[in-house]
Amino acid sequence: MELSAQIQQFAEEAIEDPQYFVVEVVKSGSGKLISVLLDGDEGIPIVECSRVGRKVSARIDEEIPDEVGAFTVEVSSPGVDRPLKLLRQFTKHIGRNLEFTDMEGTKREGRFVEMDGDILKIEETFKEKGKKKQLLLNAYKFEQINDPRVVVSFKR
Numbered sequence: 001m002e003l004s005a006q007i008q009q010f011a012e013e014a015i016e017d018p019q020y021f022v023v024e025v026v027k028s029g030s031g032k033l034i035s036v037l038l039d040g041d042e043g044i045p046i047v048e049c050s051r052v053g054r055k056v057s058a059r060i061d062e063e064i065p066d067e068v069g070a071f072t073v074e075v076s077s078p079g080v081d082r083p084l085k086l087l088r089q090f091t092k093h094i095g096r097n098l099e100f101t102d103m104e105g106t107k108r109e110g111r112f113v114e115m116d117g118d119i120l121k122i123e124e125t126f127k128e129k130g131k132k133k134q135l136l137l138n139a140y141k142f143e144q145i146n147d148p149r150v151v152v153s154f155k156r
Helices: 003-014 046-063
Strands: 020-027 033-040 072-076 097-101 107-116 119-127 133-141 146-150
Touching (some): 003 020, 003 046, 033 046, 046 072
Parallel strands (some): 033 072
Antiparallel strands (some): 020 033, 107 119, 119 133
């Protein structure tokens, strides 16, 4: 089994609360750093990341042979700068603005208003020359959007 897949398995087995889940395991270009990204249905506390990190480290010490070489594993939440990877991550972001690229490669942004299975409903503002702005509710299948990110705004 490949090292990243093995570490993902260790992390999944270390998670005890079903509201938490592994988003992805990312190996750096050099392979010396492996990042395990965790999330939760309502976010994930740093305490849970630390607990999972300790369990993963213990499993690595027990089960990964020294011949694999030296590497570091870090366990954290994805952070706002990372795209949403799993459908399960979207639920907690209803009401927030999302930016993404559609299947044609067009950048889009709008307020994420509803989710029905794998259909994301996003309210987008369109402005045609000489006309007023229009709000349109568009539905996108999860597979139809690329690089979806939550737009962070500091406006009140």
